[in-house]
Amino acid sequence: MANGRSAALEALLATTPLTTDAWVQCDSCATWRRVPAIVAERLGDDRAWFCHQNMDQRFSTCDDAQELEDDEIDVLMRAQERASAGARGGGGVGERAANAHRWEKIPRNVYAHRERRRLTDDDVMVCVCCVEDGVGCGADCLNRLVLSECDPAHCPCGSACQNQRMSRGAYKEVNVKRTGKKGHGLFAAQDVRAGEFVMEYCGEVLHEDAYAERKQRYHDEGRSHYYFMTLSSSETIDATLRGNEGRFLNHSCAPNCETQKWMVRGELRIGIFATRDVQAGEELTIDYKFERFGEKPSRCYCMAGACCGWIGGAKAAEAAKAYNIEDDEDEEAHENDLEPVMTLLTDAQIEEEEARGRATTAERFAAPKKSAVKAESKSWRPPEEVREMERQRKAEEREHNRAERATARLRTDGSNIRRVRAPTDSYASKWSAVSAGAKKRTEVDLKMEDLQGASGGLRSKDSITRCVQLFNLCYPVDEHGVTQVNTRDLGLILEAISLTKHPELQATLVSSGMLSGFQKCIKVLGGPSAAAGAHAALLRKILKILMDLMTHFKELVIVRIKETQTAGGTLMNALGDLRVANDTPLMKLARDFEYQYIGTGLMGPMPQRPRVEAPQQQQLRRNDSGSGSGGAPWGTRSPSSGALNRFGGSTPPGSRFNATAPPRSAMTGGRGGGFNGSAPPGSALGGRGGPGRYGAAPAPPQRESSLAAAMRPGHHGGGYPPSRPNAPGSSSWDNGSERGVKRERDPPPSRPANKPLLTKPLPPQFDDPRSEMFSDAVTAFVTIEVEDLRAPDHPLHDPRANYDRLTQMWSLDAVSREQSEWRNGVGGVIQTGALRQRVGEYVRTRARDRS
CATH class of the missing domain: 2.170.270.10 (SET domain)
Incomplete structure (x- = not known):
């Protein structure tokens, strides 16, 4: 130790340039830690901070010793003050003032x-x-x-x-x-x-x-x-x-x-x-x-009648009190x-400077980012930290509520604008539920507050004009120049437009360029490829707004939709593409919009639905445990016919159901059996593949799937109703149909809805069992097991059971069990294969309990 200083202090004083780090105190152990100055600025005087938030791993727990003694910290801070004053004063300030x-x-x-x-x-x-x-x-x-x-x-x-x-x-x-x-x-x-x-x-x-x-x-x-x-x-x-x-x-x-x-x-x-x-x-x-x-708040010298003396109005005047600026002080002159x-600067010089700047930016972003603090992700925290964080959160909420009430009083006095509670399902109500610390109000948010009336809709024609002009601000770019979308700002604009119900204002909306903003939204949000979530919800909001406008201005809206266009196509084409959207609710809404308001043919032919290629491990066959196998994705539709693929194989030619049943099952067409070309082996309608009444060669017995048996016309527990009873004395299906005898034709059986078990390929694992995809997967696994139970020869088959009702009940129970175990186990990843096995065992256990 030289001059009474520790080696750590000497090392910090010897750095060039001198460090600008600040010091903060842990609210749990009262130890001082060195952090970047920007961290201390963001914390301010009222935010809690703890040792485990320190980026320096050597001093990231309350048990670690303090880096410097308290008096050494004072020495370092005085040295920082002198260095900062030297940078702004002396000979340097004259040079900077000369160049300012x-x-x-x-x-x-x-x-x-x-x-x-x-x-x-x-x-x-x-x-x-x-x-x-x-x-x-x-x-x-x-x-x-x-x-x-x-x-x-x-x-x-x-x-x-x-x-x-x-x-x-x-x-x-x-x-x-x-x-x-x-x-x-x-x-x-x-x-x-x-x-x-x-x-x-x-x-x-x-x-x-x-x-x-x-x-x-x-x-x-x-x-x-x-x-x-x-x-x-x-x-x-x-x-x-x-x-x-x-x-x-x-x-x-x-x-x-x-x-x-x-x-x-x-x-x-x-x-x-x-x-x-x-x-x-x-x-x-x-x-x-x-x-x-x-x-710093700046004085205003505009001399206007409404001037309060500060740039920014009353808020700036209030903020200026913290700087103790006297009335006669004229430092801003x-x-x-x-x-x-x-x-x-010429264009050539600007382009050269841009090239240098982009090269520097590329090098900075190419460097690997450091991992996050190891203690940030831990689930357990000391009780005193939890209590302090909860007190801090409640204090912020109280301060935010007081500020909101004060703002409401200011807006009410001398103004006819009233602050009201936003509709329950509106974007504004969801935003108001966010904590004050998480809010960062954007320009769109601030301006929309002035444009909306008491009901949440736009107040006047001028408000409509200014609202439509805000669409451009909803598409910021990242540091690489890639266009992003601010879904919250876009949601605020669409919410205000949807709440504008006055017919005169709605007519102004149609002619104000709003539809041009809608077409840009559809393109940026992904159109038919929009992912389920915020993007698809915003697109559905656009369609609902158009439906509402069709009530009074159908002809005008249709004309505007045809006229609004980009170099790539018209708004009518963009809306037509949504008819094959990946998001099912959006797809249904777009088709309803066409059938109810536009008319068939105006949107053009049905486009090709965007397809998502599923990885090999995400494809399931009926007898698989979840690891996947080859063939078409299970639960999807055939690329050629569009029919549901419930099994995962290829569709045999001539199949009546145009689906992918197990090979040589009773549902397959062609020469292997089935209802199109030949009947099941041994039946009275047997064709080339079975020993029918026309003397065809007998075929080796094939194991029939339970789903095929359940779907046979003669099976009472399947999707088809029982066939009509034969005439008295008849012994086969064709009795009473001999020549010269006229028999009444049986009504065609009604087929069940061809609803896919899954609309998307399954992932190899689930991070959160509360998602909609997880519920669909469990329901599909339960359905597969119940199909086996429907077979009369199954040892657990119950002829009195309503298996459709049991499928729903067991699916809900299985989802609840998985979610409860996931919460009790403090999260974790759920493998799809293991989930498939647990659900199958659960269904079989419930079936045994019934028997």
């Missing part, structure tokens, strides 16, 4: 973390506009209504299209001037009419992680200006170092411009539009709201800011 006013002008956004999106035919919305007086695609263009620019290769107006302003760079002339305390501002150099496009807000597009790093970097550098603007829930535009003149837009509580997020060639971009007429020389302003902000110095 320098920026590079770019003609478009810079994507350094991912490739730009590549357009497909389904991404290109095609309008139905026509050229009038040399002008096309005006205010009523379908693409304009949903904030999407027309594609020049597919727009019917060609070069006369007026809906390509961002891609063409049709900016208004502007100037950058001083504005006193606000620093520099943006001024119009020409008259701008209400609704006209002013310019695009350009900058560097950052993903969430890069945005957090950039924000911390600017904070450490002591910058006083922030140029961040939220692009989507996953990306942010930063115009601090690279941007265009839009970065000089100042805030106003009564702005003359607004931001709109448009879809341009597959990319989401931000445009500045005038909300009223602006004269030349007037400053252009916007309302920052949640679009552009700094960490920027009258002495240096004149901005601009450097122009």
Whole structure:
């Protein structure tokens, strides 16, 4: 130990650069642990933290010794403060202040973390506009209504299209001037009419992680200006170092411009539009709201009548109290800011920088991620930790409820907007049940709250227009540029639309471009390939909305469905594809929509159903235990005929049932026996394969499956009713049918519904027995065992039993038993083969108890 310091402290002080880690105290053992600074920031002062949450495995339990003594921790923290002050002060601050006013002008956004999106035919919305007086695609263009620019290769107006302003760079002339305390501002150099496009807000597009790093970097550098603007829930535009003149837009509580997020060639971009007429020389302003902000509340100098003195309104004024800013303090004034110095970047330089940035990002994501903390997944926790976590959860819920009540009182006073409880099955009600700590309100969530009325529907025509424009915000991209879907935001929009019941507002919905948003939803959610769950539920919601609109506006809706299209096809085709969806409820709903409202033939021929190739181990045959075997997937339908495959083999040619019965069973067709070509061996209708009454050669006796026996017309316990009694004195089925004798024809027997036992291939194992697939598998296994019990020669057969009822009862009992054992065993994986054996033994045990 040198100078009274431990070797651990000396090692930390010798690191270059000095560590920025923070120290937190365990709420169980009161031991101090070193964690990354970002972890300490997220915890704040009111969140619990325990040793087992530490990423450093050397100090991840309460029994581990403290890394440094308390006085050594103070020494390290003072050294960190000096290093941080040195980075912001001294000679460095002059250099940073000299460079803070320098920026590079770019003609478009810079994507350094991912490739730009590549357009497909389904991404290109095609309008139905026509050229009038040399002008096309005006205010009523379908693409304009949903904030999407027309594609020049597919727009019917060609070069006369007026809906390509961002891609063409049709900016208004502007100037950058001083504005006193606000620093520099943006001024119009020409008259701008209400609704006209002013310019695009350009900058560097950052993903969430890069945005957090950039924000911390600017904070450490002591910058006083922030140029961040939220692009989507996953990306942010930063115009601090690279941007265009839009970065000089100042805030106003009564702005003359607004931001709109448009879809341009597959990319989401931000445009500045005038909300009223602006004269030349007037400053252009916007309302920052949640679009552009700094960490610390900023004073507002807009001098508008509704201004409260802070950017962000009453909430910002309340937050400013935590900073103890005096009324006469004027630290936010920027009258002495240096004149901005601009450097122009060319497209070639931007592309080169993007290539370097993507290479760096690829290397970072290529590195293997460290495993999670070993103690995080443990099921047992100390009692004191459990009690503290429960207290913390209840405190957060109480705080959230108090904030909700306070917000409701503020909204009620001086306003006619009332906060009501959302419908029971709505997305809003499900969201309100989420804990406050798990909520992260998005832009769509915040805006939808202002657009909805007391009943949950959209309040006015203007609300409908703004709601339809929010569809573009529901499709963020990840760090690799892959399009995702925010199902919650999309659900909030669809829920509000479905609750809009006023006929006049519904007519506005049909003509507002809503159907264009629906077609984009169907494509992004997967269409007929949508997986069961949130995606399929949203698609069903779209169909139900269309059905509701058909009540009053059937002809108009059908015309709009035909007109709405992309370069890949029309909305009518997209809805027709849902008739073969993998999700059964969605498929049925789409077919009902066609039969009840559209009419046969308008949606085109029935498309090919998307198929999911099942692995070999997921295919079952009747006599298998669950490990699988060859042949067609058990419980699926034949590729050629579409008939149910209940056994797993191939369909013999000529089979009456077009299914896959066991070879040479009574249900197979052709020469092996059956009802199509030859009867079962030994029957009076025997054909080539049996010793029938026409002298055919006897065939060796074949073992008949119990399911085939149950399905025979002569079997009373199967799916067919008993045959009609013969005439008096008749001894065979054809008595009374001799020449010249007319007998009454028996009514054809009614076949049972051809319902598949399983609609999907079974997985090799189940992680959760509470899933619908698990219940279907157990029901199928019980059905197989009961089919054997139906045979009269089975030792456990009961002629008085209602095996259909027993199948239902035993299936429910078997599922309950499995779920109970799974819960008592604290989870675990359930192998399909073992499940098959347990269910079979359970059915046989219950059958023995009955006998």
